[in-house]
Amino acid sequence: MKRPFRTLACTAALGASAFSVPALAADHHQESAHAPDEAHATLIDRARNEIGHARFQQGPTGVLITIELDTPVQSAHGWHGVHLHMIGDCSNEDFTSSGGHINPSSHEHGLLNAEGPDNADLPNIYVHEDGALRAQVFTDRVSLHGEYDAPALLDDNGSALVIHDNQDDHSSQPIGGAGARHVCGVIEASR
Ligand SMILES: [Cu+2]
Known part of the structure; x- marks a missing residue:
């Protein structure tokens, strides 16, 4: 052996x-001459306060997403759905400017759905009583620039990380009952 x-x-x-x-x-890194293999997003709440940050690290088989949040909103305590939305635009009040889920695969929503998951789906994240959240999630259903044929977060119209008001049940349509958009961050290439 x-x-x-x-x-x-x-x-x-x-x-x-x-x-x-x-x-x-x-x-x-041997790919130093290529496009940057990291991206980031500044996370804002609906009052436009900067309350956190997300880091996106492209690996050989997927993207590792690190989310750090310190929300001043007591009601944020608990589980929240988090998804990757198709437009890099958090400019309007309810963050609907970020569009729907990234989903060129046309799968149904939900990590626990036999017809899913869509490309945007991620596990829920948890905000503690003091408003703090620290999480890492990994997905191979997107990429930063189209690696391994997965849709690119850094495409022409960009993408956004969206944290919803409620938790995602990972099966019901269209977004697992996750509710309104609580936090949004435009994903930008890191240099
Ligand atoms: Cu969403």
Whole structure:
């Protein structure tokens, strides 16, 4: 059993050294000449207060989303649905300017739906009693620039992260009963 592993390790080492020119740059991402592999969003509430931040890190198989929120609204305590909406526009009062869910796959909504999930679906996130939220969620149904043929968050009209008033039941249509849009953030490329 050891032999195949050694062979693989050897191949990987050779592969790495073939690309590491100059040697000092070997620790840096090889895709540094490509589009940035991170994005971010400043999260605002309906009163237009900046109450948090989201970070989007493109990995080889999906996007890791880190959300940090400190909401001053006591009623925010509890579970909330969070989705990726198709337009990078949080300019109107109820955030409907961010459009519907990113869903070129035309699947139904819901992580627990046999006909789903749509590309925008994510697990619920939890706001604590003091209004704080810290969460990481991962999805392979979107990408930053079209990696692995998943729809791009950073496409021509952008995208938005939307946190809803209620929790998402992950099955009912069209958005799992998540209700109105509580928080919105335009997703922008990080440099
Ligand atoms: Cu939504």
